[in-house]
Amino acid sequence: MNAATLPIISMTSLNTNEGLAQLRYAASEVGFFYLVDHGIESDAQRHYLALSKHFFQLSAEDKQEVDMSHSPHFRGYNAVGNEMTAGLLDAREQFDWMNEELSLAPEQLQQPWQKLIGPNLWPTAMPSLKPALLTLQRELSDITVTLLQKLCQSLGVERNALDATIGEQPYTHAKLIRYPAQDAVQQGVGAHKDPGYLTLVMQDQQSGLKVERGSEWVDVEPIPGALVVNIGELLELASNGLLKATNHKVESPTNGIERYSIAFFMAAQLSATVPVLALPPELKARATGPSTDPNNPLLNDVGNNVLKGRLRSHPHVTKKHYCDNSLRSLLAKNFAHMLTADMCDECRV
Numbered sequence: 539m540n541a542a543t544l545p546i547i548s549m550t551s552l553n554t555n556e557g558l559a560q561l562r563y564a565a566s567e568v569g570f571f572y573l574v575d576h577g578i579e580s581d582a583q584r585h586y587l588a589l590s591k592h593f594f595q596l597s598a599e600d601k602q603e604v605d606m607s608h609s610p611h612f613r614g615y616n617a618v619g620n621e622m623t624a625g626l627l628d629a630r631e632q633f634d635w636m637n638e639e640l641s642l643a644p645e646q647l648q649q650p651w652q653k654l655i656g657p658n659l660w661p662t663a664m665p666s667l668k669p670a671l672l673t674l675q676r677e678l679s680d681i682t683v684t685l686l687q688k689l690c691q692s693l694g695v696e697r698n699a700l701d702a703t704i705g706e707q708p709y710t711h712a713k714l715i716r717y718p719a720q721d722a723v724q725q726g727v728g729a730h731k732d733p734g735y736l737t738l739v740m741q742d743q744q745s746g747l748k749v750e751r752g753s754e755w756v757d758v759e760p761i762p763g764a765l766v767v768n769i770g771e772l773l774e775l776a777s778n779g780l781l782k783a784t785n786h787k788v789e790s791p792t793n794g795i796e797r798y799s800i801a802f803f804m805a806a807q808l809s810a811t812v813p814v815l816a817l818p819p820e821l822k823a824r825a826t827g828p829s830t831d832p833n834n835p836l837l838n839d840v841g842n843n844v845l846k847g848r849l850r851s852h853p854h855v856t857k858k859h860y861c862d863n864s865l866r867s868l869l870a871k872n873f874a875h876m877l878t879a880d881m882c883d884e885c886r887v
């Protein structure tokens with residue numbers, strides 16, 4: 539299978555029953571598809587990717603100013619070597635931002651995931667970054683909310699069936715990513731599922747993203763202007779396994795050309811619990827339950843499911859900000875199975 543055989547869905551077709559049927563097929567049989575006619579034109583995409591390149595070209599000192607180790611909220615910059623996936627180091631550098639929020643006072647913290655709430659870090663050396671990325675975040679957020687409603691409709695439930703879990707605005711998390719070219723194939727990001735409802739990826743012309751289909755890894759070749767969509771774990775839970783959070787990974791480029799992408803993850807409010815949708819009988823019969831991997835349990839309490847991914851990806855942030863006395867026992871209770879020595883010896887049981 540190659541790129542041409544991954545489904546291509548036009549956003550404008552989703553006003554028709556035929557478009558909704560295509561969406562249902564793509565989401566339930568593949569878990570990955572290209573989205574076109576979404577409203578973010580190729581020029582705008584090139585502009586965002588150029589801004590990203592500009593950010594990564596800042597001096598090490600300027601990037602260090604916004605290093606994620608300064609943020610208990612998992613925001614900011616990670617140099618190559620500061621992220622693990624599937625237990626191995628990823629060869630990529632990245633800049634993460636989420637909803638702009640105020641952090642909670644220590645006495646208000648009752649659950650470790652509440653520490654995810656807080657402000658972003660913005661580099662003083664590049665003042666244009668903040669307004670541009672907040673605009674992009676709004677645009678991508680709107681697309682994912684519409685898409686989530688269309689997915690609900692395509693599954694024969696009310697289009698607003700999951701709206702209450704999103705509240706006034708969904709939880710969003712985005713990343714600028716640079717994959718440096720390597721001499722030989724390396725893990726750009728290891729195989730994983732995304733924890734939220736839906737992910738959108740904007741990629742430049744360089745390939746490297748691969749999706750698991752049966753026993754094969756299929757290339758998600760860039761199609762100019764198209765965004766790549768994949769289903770996250772919360773949708774697998776909400777659809778009782780009818781929609782699959784598909785494993786994917788990125789291999790580093792080896793042709794001397796670095797790869798840039800922007801990933802956008804949309805989830806329900808961190809305080810929400812994701813319900814199981816009341817699917818019509820013919821779909822319910824095909825929904826045989828979410829996957830049950832003991833190394834990656836899918837949690838329908840959103841805050842914990844999102845935090846699971848963050849703790850695992852950035853052990854240096856976990857160790858610095860999450861293993862304090864007030865949170866240690868809660869962390870151990872929810873995440874003992876995945877806490878490693880890199881994170882905290884005392885949290886392991």
Ligand SMILES: O=C(O)CCC(=O)C(=O)O
Pocket residue numbers: 713715727732739741747786787788799800801
């Ligand atoms: O860079 C990409 O194309 C995908 C990145 C990704 O899967 C992730 O960051 O979760």
Ligand SMILES: [Fe+2]
Pocket residue numbers: 730731732737786
């Ligand atoms: Fe991903």
